[in-house]
Every structure is written in C-alpha cells, then in structure tokens.
Amino acid sequence: MPTLKDIAKKAGVAPSTVSRVINNSPRISEQTKVKVKKIMDELGYHPNINARNLVKQRSHNLGLVIPYSTEEAFADPFYSEILRAIGVLAHSKGFNLLLLTSNGEVEEKKTVLKAVRSKQIDGVLLLRAKKDDQLIKELNTINFPFVIVGRPEAKDKYYWVNNDNITASEKVVDYLIKKGHHKIAIILGDTNYTVNQDRLSGYKKSFIKNNLRVKEELIIQSAKIDHQSIYRLTQNIIKTQPEITAFYGMSDIIAYTIIQALNDLNLKIPQDISIIGFNNNPMSKIISPPLTTVDINTYLLGNKATELLIGVINKKIKTPQNTIVPTKLVKRSSCQKIK
Amino acid sequence: MPTLKDIAKKAGVAPSTVSRVINNSPRISEQTKVKVKKIMDELGYHPNINARNLVKQRSHNLGLVIPYSTEEAFADPFYSEILRAIGVLAHSKGFNLLLLTSNGEVEEKKTVLKAVRSKQIDGVLLLRAKKDDQLIKELNTINFPFVIVGRPEAKDKYYWVNNDNITASEKVVDYLIKKGHHKIAIILGDTNYTVNQDRLSGYKKSFIKNNLRVKEELIIQSAKIDHQSIYRLTQNIIKTQPEITAFYGMSDIIAYTIIQALNDLNLKIPQDISIIGFNNNPMSKIISPPLTTVDINTYLLGNKATELLIGVINKKIKTPQNTIVPTKLVKRSSCQKIK
DNA sequence: CTGAAAGCGCTAACAG
C-alpha cells in the first residue's frame, strides 16, 4: 500500500505538494495537480485516515447513541428509520457513523466518553433524552458537540430537535374526545424519558381543556414496555375497568400489543374499543384495522439533527438552538364515534 | 487534553513505560503501574486512538454494509435485530461498528473500499449476498477480512454465515401441502439475492418431492418489494387465479402486506386463504391472525458472523468456512387445513 | 507555486 511519500518520490515533488493535491489546495498549478493525480491513480493510493485524523485532530465520525440495546427498544422501526435519515445526510457531508452500543446506563456513558476522549468521533447524536441525564451533563461540561433528538430538561442550554409532543398528544386526545370518548386509557413507558412525560402532559391538557376530570386510574405507566408486560396490563385494566372506550398507546408498537390483547378477549376494534398510537410506523397502515396514529416525521427528525450537529462541529452554529419538526394526526380506521 | 508524554513526565518515567501500562504489558512492576495509573486518573488521560491506529495499522472498527438504504429494506426489523446482535458481540470484543451507508451499488462499493484502503476498518460484515457481487470479488482479491451473512455464489471461497434457506423453505411448503394446499402462490423479491433464489428453490423442491407440478404462474417475482407493489401484485393474482388457497411471502414484511391486500378483498385469513411468512419478526406474533413463519434466529446469525469476522481479523481463522444457523417453523394461526 | 522540516500521539525494537 503506497504512502504519500511514495507518490511524492515517483512524481518528483515534495510530500507537501502531494498533500496539497489531496486536499485540493488552490495554491497549486493545474499541471502538477494532474501529474500527481495520475500517479496516485497508477499506484492506487489512498490517504491513511488515521494519520490525517492524528494531525487534524478530527475524525469525521459521528457517534450514535441508541437507547441501551434492549430487545424491545431496538426492534422499534423508529430507530431503523432515523438511522437511515442520519446515514444519508452524514454520508453526503463526508461523515461516517459510529454506532455506540452498550447495555446499561453506566456502560453507555463510559463507551461514549471513551470515544470522545480518544478522539474517535467529532460529535454525538443522542437518540433519546431523559430526566437528569448524566451523559448530557458530562458532554456539556467538556463542551463537546452533541445534538439531542428529543427534549432535554434544560431547553435552552443544548442543541436539540424534537416534535411538539405535548401539543400533538393533546390533539390525539381532543380527537378521541370529539368522537365521544371520555374514558380513555393511556399506556406509556418510563416517564424518565421526556418524550413520555410530554405525551402524558398533552393527554392531561386535553382533558382539562375539555372540562373533563383526569382519572389517574386510566394512566398506566410501566417501565417495561415489552410485549408481555403491555399485553398483561391491557387485559388487566380492561377487566377491572370495562367502561373504557378507547386506548391510547404511547407508540405504535405498544398499540399493536394493545390490539392483540383486546382481540384475544373477543373485543372488536374499533366497534367495541378505539385504539390510537403514536409515531406512524410503516407497519401501522398494514395491520388490521389500520391504526390511527401521529406521524412524527422521523426522517426529518434525523435529518435536521444531523444537519445541526455538523453545523456545531464546523462551528457554523455556536449558540444553543432547537428545531421543532411538525407532526400530523393520521386518521385510519382504528377509532370510531361513540353514540 | 494530556498526552502520553505528559503522563510520563509527571510520573518521572519514559513514554514507553506509560505505553506499557496502557497496554497492560506483563513486564512492568506493580509499583510503577500503580503510580502511572494514578497520574493518568489525575490528569484524566485517554490514549489518542488515531495515533495508536496509525502505528498499529489497526482500527478496531468493523465496517457494516447494509443493503442500499431504500426505505423498504431498512425498515425491516431484521436489520435492527442483527445490528443489535453484532453490536453486542463487537462491543464485548473491543470493536466498534462503522455504518457504511450508501444509496446505490456503485456508491456502496466506493464507500466500502475507501474505508478499507484508508485503514478505517479492520473487517467488513456484509448483510447480504447477491449474484455476481462486485464488492465481494474486490474484497477477496485484495484479501481483506470480510464475512457475509447469506450465501455467496462461490460457497467455499469465502467466510459466511447463513440459514439453510433451501431446506427451510422446502419445509414451509411441505407443511402447506400436508394441510392440503396445492395452489400455493409465492411472492418474492429480487432473485439476484441468493436468499431469494434459495427460498424459491426450496419451494420448487417440495412440489417435486410431493409429485406436484410447479406452476410458474404462481411464482411472483418483483424487484420492488415496497408495500404498494406487493399489495397490487397480491390483488392481481388472486383475481386472476381465484383457485389459490395459500400465499407464501418471502419475508414477514411481505406477508403482512399480502394479508392486508386479501382482507381488503373481504377474504378471511385463514378461513379463505392461508398465509405463511419467513423471518419471524417480533411483530408477527402480534398481528391478527398471528403469522405462521420461519424463525431464522437473526440474533445468532449476527453473533456468529461477528465472531467469525473477528477470528479472521485476528488470524485465528485462516481458511474459508461457514456456519449454518438452524431455523424453525413457527406454527401460528394464519394457516388452516383444507378439506 | 513548491520544498524542507517539524510534529500530531503513540508503539516497538533495542539496549541496558
């Protein structure tokens, strides 16, 4: 494998000249540029990226933090989709993606900080925001570029991209209420995640706005959101509170399980009970009945976050800012009017 | 940010000693090791990975090639799941994952080879195998470590991990035939991918073995496997050939769409038509009716492939070999006996 | 426009 020096020697120029050709420096004659390029092609030369990173102190890698790879979380198509969006933009801007996987909060922090300190990445994309997030705090104190997909607690201290989950969730419930539903059960995951907090706030806001009482017994929080847990919770609550007319799942994945749990009790959707989800996974239009849900524009979320991060890395963007990606209620046939 | 030299100076030892401490060299006294480590902690030292990579000519990064990020492909939970498996093992062995995304065959090859030649990765994991695969050939001629998840055309030239798709597919069809189905439509994607070739072979083998004629008009191949395409194809074929009693989708994702397309024609699954899929996505047990499918053990597929690749990288494994991961027919309620 | 030379931060002989 030839090095820059080999090229220089063969071309009869100095290494610095070759370097200038590689980096497309303007102060170089067209003639030598062509000559050097030809020899690079001949010898099949490719710059060693580690050498470059070492002197430039820059890796052109973006670190990607996905919630600890529990089976459930990772299986959510939300991550596939946002990964795709991030990948496309990063690639077009000359950045690679480094997946920072881990299986626990402590290990996650370690893994990320190691990549940061060892200069393996130029910035971090955090695909989640939670209460009292140690990783966020640490990255902030060392002043390392990072962007959060989600809402951090300190809204104007960080760079972030998010939906307006509160309003979107409020509209979901407005929609159900307008259809005559008053007993709406909501099932959500760990409220340490701000996304769950916000969607719950929206739920409550709608009730209050519509002069209805928020019934705590209809709010089902569960740290575990695997299939089995949700399945059981759903069946329990519908048995103890058969007056429920609608279920609101905090993600489409959760909604799917709710549907199955109810079907297995011989309840028909939407005739007996209405269901609504959140995220608009590709699957949601396919299942039966097609699921009414909120499109959160996952692709744009990833795209904007990546753009923002690259801006911060390149110091084009210097003050904390955020982008709100619009959402849209997608009405399908899993909800029905109550007489 | 302190460097190795800073540590050496402060500790009053040579740089090489510090290096030995970092690399856990045995020929070093416990005493100095403790002393140096203390100072590393004090100054918050972390080795610069680019410098290390440069001298070691090793990056400890695994390149990951996912089929061109078309919306459809990436949304398949198969990729989330295998990514998780790969991530877990890679991480435990001290490797990071570099996502090599692209949007087209030519660009893909470029992206991967650039990462290879610039020494950014130590090995490549290919999550697909296709006919006349240029990337595979190129990686092979430059003798770069890579492992294929899938069956390459030249079976004993490469390192690969796969299911026995032919046999598994044959058993799928055996199962349907045993239930009395003779008119079984199969819907599959691009047959340039060996996975599709194999699953089709299995389909044919079963028919022949059972002394039934393979009807070409029941084999529906489509390069595009997005929702809309499959939906239309399904409705077309059932209209033109209403004698079909079962559909076999080459992936669960395809099967979901088939179900919807048939439901929309007021056909009941499994009463009117039986459906079977392949892959056993997490969703498949949740939808209604729960889908009969083949569990391909995605996690093990990823795990074995990663293990193999790391073995090749570390030169523990030197001759082409392959692993077959077992599959299992998962019987659920989307298939029914014909009278 | 081009060259010489120093150095990014680390490892690996080789000596001792």
Added chain:
DNA sequence: CTGTTAGCGCTTTCAG
C-alpha cells in the same frame, strides 16, 4: 523491569 529512539503517514508552518 525501564529508557532511548525511530518511526507510523499525514499536515502545516515557514522559507523561498
């Protein structure tokens, strides 16, 4: 067991 030293392959002043 530890120190000295010469690079790994590239970029970047500084001269010219």
